[in-house]
Amino acid sequence: MTAQLATKSAFVTGATGFIGSHLTAHLRNAGWRVGILARPETIEKNGLRRAGAVYAYRGLTDEVIDAVTDFRPDVVFHLASLFLVAHSPEQIVALVQSNVLFGTQLLEGMSQAGCTALVNAGTAWQNYTPEPPFDSQNYMPVNLYAATKQAFEDIAAFYVESAGLRLVTLRLFDTYGPGDKRRKLVRLLIDTLMTGQPLEMSPGDQTLDLVHVEDICRAFLHAGKLTMARSEAGAKVFAVGSTPRLTLRQVVATFEEAAQRKLPIEFGKRPYRSPEVMHPWEGPALPGWEPTISLLDGIRNVIAQELG
């Protein structure tokens, strides 16, 4: 067998998002052939045409079937989603189309193309745990975004039965890393560090679970290999979390240690969210994977990239 034939191939949705862009680079660095499905405007904006196997999606099921059939991936990484902490009524259509319809089209495309290995990005918010046991497998969504993620898994269950789908869903917590433009905690702290403007926060006693994007990429790659090596159809769910978990206050203190500067954070000036996840889910960990980048090192790395 030549090296060429041994090359693994991965099809990635959401490849221009924060995790997706890191994952495609990670896969290419590891020698994988990578195919991408994206909206035409996303392809233009990101200059993806140069990137090789890039397929356009305008909303048609046939586009997805044709793309997967043409590329014939060993495994599909499904990261595309519309993320909303809270939705407004005018976002309902986009939320269902992005998080349920597109995923169903992807499953149909894989089924038609005979591709059966799928690693899916879920969220720990599908298993909201207001009280113990925190490792409950019960579904309880924090928000509509999490509910649409669960809806996708429900639909995937049909393809497990009918098409032999081998599905691994990684339930993600908070993620961070260089190049993150999402208005999440680490981004807000970087902005506060740069501007010196006071930042109002909740009381800060909620527990967080932050994983560096490079560790997330390693989790996806590892899950992809596990899925490809599996012979039986089925759906598995794993948590991709960190140890030890810290409270929001402790994360801010870690950031201040990394920045060697005290930040003007005003704890308690804002209420907790409703609902606020005070204790994130404690689901089964992805076997054979653990995070390697400590929060202190990870934040130092982000600060260096942003301010360097």
Next chain:
Amino acid sequence: MTAQLATKSAFVTGATGFIGSHLTAHLRNAGWRVGILARPETIEKNGLRRAGAVYAYRGLTDEVIDAVTDFRPDVVFHLASLFLVAHSPEQIVALVQSNVLFGTQLLEGMSQAGCTALVNAGTAWQNYTPEPPFDSQNYMPVNLYAATKQAFEDIAAFYVESAGLRLVTLRLFDTYGPGDKRRKLVRLLIDTLMTGQPLEMSPGDQTLDLVHVEDICRAFLHAGKLTMARSEAGAKVFAVGSTPRLTLRQVVATFEEAAQRKLPIEFGKRPYRSPEVMHPWEGPALPGWEPTISLLDGIRNVIAQELG
């Protein structure tokens, strides 16, 4: 309190379908005020404008919000769905839009309007039970249609948490009755009776569960009252099935008894479906309801209407 003030009001989706049209008539006969949401072409085709509170739906979330807000129902009966035993790729978009997106818009509309009582039509095919225990609560979809029904329920779970939704889902089995144009078993037997053409069937040993549409309407009305009387948010699931259950061969024999004629049925000329439900789900029965129309009486009634 005057009689006017005591009138109950129900908002019905899928009101022009087989069950929906019987249910709206049933509700009106029982003195209920009925509101309907339907596509403009459905409104035209069925001459619904005369029917009173009729709202048009072209796909927009705002149309659903405005309709529910304007009508202010005591309870919503959600029967609209695209039913497919097996799907083809070009039906994926319509399936997700009809069975997931529209339902989500309805939940959002109810949430915005402060309506919290919902009776939803589910299917026993969400709980496919290839082997005992047949009363398992585990979700396993027979087909993509059933998977989209489950997806809707999991999206509804968010509105239970966030908007105090009181949801009852009735898992339906097979239904039949006068005016049924769907190409289902009783319809096929009527056609065979009228034409005398041989009808090829599977071996016929699968157990069926047939409920007359008038009994189904009574189940919905009863579930609506139960839901309205409930004070706590939550989601409940009940089976709406018959006793005794019969095999396909026994149902055909009952039809022949009702018709007083032997039908040219060729059992075993067709294979079972893949998958074939040999033993329907045995879920928790809707409390306080049971079917009143025997299969023999029900089929006699349908034959009389069709041939009368």
